[in-house]
Amino acid sequence: MAVAGAIVGAAFGGYMNDKMGRKKTILMADVVFTLGALVMAAAPVPWVIIIGRVFVGLGVGVASMTAPLYISEVSPAKIRGALVSTNGLLITGGQFLSYLVNLAFTKAPGTWRWMLGVAAIPAIVQFILMLSLPESPRWLYRQSKQEEAKVILSKIYRPEEVDDEMKAMHESVEAEKAEEGSIGQTLGQKLKGAWSNDVV
Incomplete structure (x- = not known):
């Protein structure tokens, strides 16, 4: 369901970029992603987890097309390519880090809730940092x-x-x-x- 949400998010991301601007679009993606992660962590029944996954996918879809665009438009031409490439590197590194975080939570009470909820932290950090950009x-x-x-x-x-x-x-x-x-x-x-x- 996260993939389905990402497809929809990417489809609407272009329209949001043009109407709202890159910064506001990224901020909104952070909010949606955080909401999805918290919904999954607090889910009382499986179908609520599915809803949370959709929200997470929406956030990922919007951010995945907006972040590289934003980086390319606010960075100096001399280092633009390097910064856009770094975005992809950090995404891959974040995925690897998520596996390590999940491994750390395997022995914690309510393991799966922590695994799902901790995903909100990067989105919150990005939201705070984006406010100053x-x-x-x-x-x-x-x-x-x-x-x-x-x-x-x-x-x-x-x-x-x-x-x-x-x-x-x-x-x-x-x-x-x-x-x-x-x-x-x-x-x-x-x-x-x-x-x-x-x-x-």
């Missing part, structure tokens, strides 16, 4: 908040590099918008043509 400057720029985007870029790049980054962002965003419009127009034309074709 800025929104994606690229998302802000797309929302016509250029000045806010420039302020954030000034904290990432040297003063003499900020204007060049703003120019590059402007060109990239405008190219994206033009491509999105072209794709939408082409798709609309194809659908219109399909509906207007005579069936033989």
Whole structure:
């Protein structure tokens, strides 16, 4: 059920990223994941565990597509690839660590509740740390908040590099918008043509 939740979360993650921003989307994913972990830990009957697993999956699905996007948009270009790769490394390391944590709880009373509930801790830590981080400057720029985007870029790049980054962002965003419009127009034309074709 966690996988099913992750599929749904990933599907809606893109929409949430565009409407709410990267930061708020990650914060919401942390809340949903934490809720799911606590529900599983406190579950009185098996079907409640299933509900908790769905919530955990939703959080994982949203975060798995949002976190790399956020990292790529707030990190300096020189180390962007390394930071995005580090995200994957930390995910794998976290999975290995979870096995060790579960092993440590095998002899504790109510073993399975601890195993499921402890998953909330990383999500809570990430939520707290995310509160001090800025929104994606690229998302802000797309929302016509250029000045806010420039302020954030000034904290990432040297003063003499900020204007060049703003120019590059402007060109990239405008190219994206033009491509999105072209794709939408082409798709609309194809659908219109399909509906207007005579069936033989």
